[in-house]
Amino acid sequence: MDTSANRAETGAVMPTRVDAILNLGLSVISAVWIFAIMALVCADIFMRNVFNAPISGVAEFIALSVPACVFLQLPSAIAQRRLVRAELTIGKLERDQPRAAAVFNIVFWLVGMFVFWKILVWAWPDFQKSYAGNEFSGVQGVYEIPVWPFKLTLIVGIGFGLIQFAIHVLREAMLIAGLRASPRADGGRENFAVSALIAAVFVAAVVGFIAFLVIADPRPSMVGAYSLAAMLALTLFGMPIPLALMSVSYLGIWVIRSSELLSINTLGLAASSGVASYEFGVIALFIMMGLVLEKADVGRDAFQIAAGLLRKLRGGLGIATVGANAIFASIVGSSIASAAVFSRIAVPEMVKHGYTKRFSVGTVAGSSVLGMLIPPSLLLIVYGLVAEVSVGRLFVAAVIPGLLLAFAMAFAIYLMTYLTPRFVGNVRASDDVPPITWSQIGTQLVPIMGLVAIVVGGIYAGFFTPTEAAAVGTALAFLLAFAKRRIGWSEFRAIVLETSFISASILFLIIAANLYSRQVALTGIPMLVSDWVTMAGLSMGAFMAMYFVLLVLLGMILDSVSIMLVVLPIMIPVLEALDGDKIWFGIITVIAVEIGLLTPPFGLSVYVVKGVLPKDFVSLADIFIGAIPFVLVMALVTFILMGVPDLSLWLLRL
Numbered sequence: 001m002d003t004s005a006n007r008a009e010t011g012a013v014m015p016t017r018v019d020a021i022l023n024l025g026l027s028v029i030s031a032v033w034i035f036a037i038m039a040l041v042c043a044d045i046f047m048r049n050v051f052n053a054p055i056s057g058v059a060e061f062i063a064l065s066v067p068a069c070v071f072l073q074l075p076s077a078i079a080q081r082r083l084v085r086a087e088l089t090i091g092k093l094e095r096d097q098p099r100a101a102a103v104f105n106i107v108f109w110l111v112g113m114f115v116f117w118k119i120l121v122w123a124w125p126d127f128q129k130s131y132a133g134n135e136f137s138g139v140q141g142v143y144e145i146p147v148w149p150f151k152l153t154l155i156v157g158i159g160f161g162l163i164q165f166a167i168h169v170l171r172e173a174m175l176i177a178g179l180r181a182s183p184r185a186d187g188g189r190e191n192f193a194v195s196a197l198i199a200a201v202f203v204a205a206v207v208g209f210i211a212f213l214v215i216a217d218p219r220p221s222m223v224g225a226y227s228l229a230a231m232l233a234l235t236l237f238g239m240p241i242p243l244a245l246m247s248v249s250y251l252g253i254w255v256i257r258s259s260e261l262l263s264i265n266t267l268g269l270a271a272s273s274g275v276a277s278y279e280f281g282v283i284a285l286f287i288m289m290g291l292v293l294e295k296a297d298v299g300r301d302a303f304q305i306a307a308g309l310l311r312k313l314r315g316g317l318g319i320a321t322v323g324a325n326a327i328f329a330s331i332v333g334s335s336i337a338s339a340a341v342f343s344r345i346a347v348p349e350m351v352k353h354g355y356t357k358r359f360s361v362g363t364v365a366g367s368s369v370l371g372m373l374i375p376p377s378l379l380l381i382v383y384g385l386v387a388e389v390s391v392g393r394l395f396v397a398a399v400i401p402g403l404l405l406a407f408a409m410a411f412a413i414y415l416m417t418y419l420t421p422r423f424v425g426n427v428r429a430s431d432d433v434p435p436i437t438w439s440q441i442g443t444q445l446v447p448i449m450g451l452v453a454i455v456v457g458g459i460y461a462g463f464f465t466p467t468e469a470a471a472v473g474t475a476l477a478f479l480l481a482f483a484k485r486r487i488g489w490s491e492f493r494a495i496v497l498e499t500s501f502i503s504a505s506i507l508f509l510i511i512a513a514n515l516y517s518r519q520v521a522l523t524g525i526p527m528l529v530s531d532w533v534t535m536a537g538l539s540m541g542a543f544m545a546m547y548f549v550l551l552v553l554l555g556m557i558l559d560s561v562s563i564m565l566v567v568l569p570i571m572i573p574v575l576e577a578l579d580g581d582k583i584w585f586g587i588i589t590v591i592a593v594e595i596g597l598l599t600p601p602f603g604l605s606v607y608v609v610k611g612v613l614p615k616d617f618v619s620l621a622d623i624f625i626g627a628i629p630f631v632l633v634m635a636l637v638t639f640i641l642m643g644v645p646d647l648s649l650w651l652l653r654l
Contacts, residue, residue, distance in 0.1 A: 019167065023076040026160065030072040031500040034284045037062055041281075041471035045464075056143040059278040062467070064137060064150040066280045066507065067272060071157025073504035078112070078164040082501055083240035084509050086558060088601055090238025099192065102172040103199035107206060108239045109168040111247045115267070116162045118250065122268025123158060127151040154272060202237065213255055220256045224523025227252040231516075231566070241562045242512035246270075249512075249519040256522050266518050274514035275507045278467060279385060284503035285470035286376050289477045290332035291495045291502075296481035299341035301444040302327040307349070308436030315417040315424060317353055318360075319410045321346040322367040326406040327445075329371040330452045331477075334378055335560075335597055339368035339605040343612035354426025357618045359416075362626020365605045367409055369594040369634065372560065374402035375456055376470070379593070382506070382561055383586045386513070386568050391466040392459040397583045397648045398590075399456075404647065405591070405637045412633050451476055460651075506561060513565035526573035533574050540578050544642050547571060548592050555596015559604060563593045584641075584648045591638045598627040598634075 040058060048054040077083055093101035129135075130151050136144040174180040209230055216226065227248045234244040246267065254263040306320035306327070313319060324346070325338050332338065342364045350360035372379040375395035384391035416424050455473040458464035464472065481487045487495070520526060533543055554563045568589075575585050597605040606623045641647055 019079070019163070022160065023079055023164075026072045026157065027076045027497060027500055030069045030504070031496040033065060033069050033072070034288065034499055034503065035496050037065055037281055038285055038288065038471045038474050041285075041468055042475050045468055045472065057138050057145055060137045060145055062278045062281045063276050064145065064147065066275050066277070066284075067511075068150045068153035069284065069500065070275065070504045070507045070511070071154045071161075071271075073500045074157050074508060075160035075164050077501060077504050077508070078161050079167070080501075082505055083242060084505055084559060084562060085238055085240045086235055086602065087238065088557065089236055093198070093238075097191065097195040097198060099176050100195035100198040100202075102175045103195075104202055104238060106169055106172045106176075107203065108243060109165045109172070111239065112165040112243050113162055113169070115243060115246045115250065116158050116165065118264055118267055119271045120155065120158050120162070122264050123151065123155050123272065126268065126272070127155055151272070158271075205233075210251070213251060218255065220523045221525055221528055223252050223256050224520060224525045227519065227523075228525075228566075235562070236557060241558075242509045245509075245512035245516045245565075249515045252519045253522060256519075267515055270511055270515035270518065274511035277385075279391070280507065280510075282381055282391065282467040282470045283378065283506060284499060285467065285474050286378060286381065287334075287502050287506075288495065288499040289376075289470060289474040290334050290337060291498055292474065292477040292481050292487070293331050294337055294341060295491050295495060296477070296484060296486040298331060298448055299324065299328045299338070300345050302448065303342065303345050303349075305436055305441065305445050308434060308440070311435065313414075315413045317346070317350045317355060318363045318413040318424070321350070321363050322370075322406055322409045322413065325364075325367040325370045326374060326402070327448060329374040329377075329402075330456070331376075331448060331473075332371060335368045335371040335594060335605055336608055338371040339365060339608040340612050342368065343609045347609075347613060356423065356425035358622045358626040359424045360626070361609050361613070361618050361623045362628070362630065363413065365598055365609045365623055365627045366630025366633075367406075368605045368609075369591075369597055369630070370402065370406055370409075372594050373398055373405060373587075373590055375399065376466075376473075377590065378506075379560055379564070379590045380586065381466070382510070383564055383568070383589060385510070386517075386565060387572055387582050387586060389582045389586065392469075393583055393652055394586055395456055395466070396460050396651050398587055399651060400647050401587050401591070401637070401641055404640070405634065408633050408637050409630060412629055416629065447480055451480065509561060509565060513569075516566070517569040520569045526570050529570055530574045530577040534577060540580060541642065543574065543578060544588065548588070548638060548642075551589065551592035552595050552599065555593055555602065556599050557602050558596070559602070560590075560593040560596065563596070564589060581645060581649065583652065584645045587648045588638060588641060591634055591641070595631055595634050595638075598624070598631050600624055603627075 040055070040061070044055040044058045090101060090104055093104065127148060131148040135147040137147055138144045171180060209226075213223065213226055213230075216222065230248050231244050234248070235241055250263050250267055253266055254260050257263075302324040303320060306323035307317055310316035310320045310323070321342060325342060328338055328341065329335075343361070346364055347357075347360045350363070351357055371377070375398050377395070377398060380394045380398055381391050383389075384394045413424075451473060454476065455464075455469045458472070459466055459469050478492075538546075551563060551567070554567070558566075572582070572585075575582065596602060600606075603624060606620065606627060609623055610618070610620055
């Protein structure tokens with residue numbers, strides 16, 4: 001018998017299918033566009049070095065393309081709820097009190113509609129002006145790239161994004177009205193009174209904050225403080241982080257300057273130009289390179305080599321996991337990817353050879369953080385773009401700290417085999433691990449290290465910019481993967497589409513942070529904090545200790561990229577007032593925020609390890625406990641780097 005809920009959902013099938021097809025079409029355009037950027041950069045390098053005839057307009061074309069790719073992908077990212085968000089509160093509500101969670105989500109999606117509508121209000125006249133005035137980028141008479149098609153993509157993406165938010169609002173409203181089934185995760189009955197109370201308190205808090213912001217102390221610094229508190233609160237509730245940054249910053253600018261027009265213009269400029277730079281192309285290209293090599297089983301090759309070489313050493317498989325993670329990190333640059341890959345590869349092997357489950361999963365989670373320090377690193381790229389320092393110099397500076405952290409973790413494992421053998425498990429040599437042959441080294445390790453040498457060495461030698469190195473590395477990664485027959489056409493499609501998804505999520509977050517940075521500048525908070533540090537007579541060491549504690553605490557509730565985007569606009573001016581080095585500061589920042597991947601309650605790497613392994617294999621608590629030694633090692637290495645800046649800067653002075 002067809003219930004009203006079934007009829008309602010059946011009636012929505014056709015629009016949903018049409019909507020999904022349109023979203024997929026935009027995603028494919030974005031994905032192909034990113035691949036074309038990689039090919040164009042490689043072609044430019046070839047023409048420049050072989051024929052001394054560089055392709056004109058490459059940098060300008062990429063600068064215009066980056067925001068276009070982001071906004072074309074956003075509708076699918078919104079539809080699949082892939083905007084960056086903290087799932088701690090909203091995830092529990094969706095499991096236990098679905099209707100209360102629906103109220104939260106309706107507020108979030110309505111905020112998204114509001115923000116996107118305001119961007120559209122700004123973007124449409126801007127597009128018309130560009131089209132009517134034949135606006136172009138380039139050098140007149142040499143090369144001219146019309147700008148209006150790129151601005152049109154922003155309007156298309158924003159328009160379809162609005163539709164996705166509206167669909168989400170409708171679906172959540174249907175859930176509240178009982179027209180869409182959403183049983184509790186445990187199969188139990190929802191407490192409607194509790195759901196209603198939670199929802200009412202949340203809505204009242206949101207409305208109350210808006211009213212408070214309007215009537216409270218109008219001083220810019222106080223508005224900035226209220227806004228920052230609201231961003232953190234909304235993020236904890238589960239609002240997608242870019243929406244929290246954009247909406248509160250929009251309101252903050254409006255209140256500070258008493259002008260909604262200024263807020264709209266600032267929002268529009270952030271959306272259209274926040275990532276419109278050649279340098280931002282490096283993010284998508286390094287993401288694609290990492291995904292290719294992950295599909296090509298580079299992690300498995302690295303683990304086999306490391307395990308074979310260290311088979312006679314006490315705790316050899318644990319140390320091999322660290323070594324393999326270091327090799328994998330030097331190419332992929334993602335801690336989350338490392339955690340996922342080595343959970344499948346290393347944990348079963350370690351448990352099979354007698355290591356405890358707690359130690360095995362802790363080693364994988366702990367050593368996965370090497371992915372965000374050893375170059376190329378996505379976090380270092382984000383830091384460089386936000387702090388306006390050379391990404392290439394950051395990569396070079398991270399080499400020694402990355403190796404130091406890897407060796408410190410390996411040494412800690414070796415010590416644990418003597419000091420805590422019951423925690424580790426089998427500390428004897430793994431004689432049944434197959435030895436490594438020279439042929440395996442030549443076929444598995446040499447190509448990987450050769451790729452690293454080309455990418456990082458090319459940047460260090462000044463032969464490539466980071467964007468060029470990422471493009472060349474991606475092309476070589478595809479060649480390597482196809483040569484080893486590790487990927488086919490279906491894997492290729494999955495890689496380029498996933499690249500577009502991940503890139504859009506990160507770059508949209510950076511766009512939101514661009515608006516937030518503009519609001520922070522208007523509040524004057526950075527100068528106030530800087531003045532306070534100076535008047536308090538804090539030394540660089542005291543400031544860095546406070547900064548380290550702040551990052552670790554934020555890491556317990558937020559993801560690494562979001563922490564950097566929120567904190568850096570305030571802390572960079574303070575560092576400059578203390579005459580600190582931004583390169584060294586960036587290395588400290590990356591390690592400190594990565595500690596948050598291993599600490600509860602957020603602990604993203606821990607959740608990834610848990611999610612990859614069989615359901616009842618190990619508990620979350622055991623993974624967190626197993627990762628404690630690695631948290632301590634990271635803290636120790638961070639303090640060493642704070643005390644000896646030359647460890648980060650020595651290679652830059654050669």
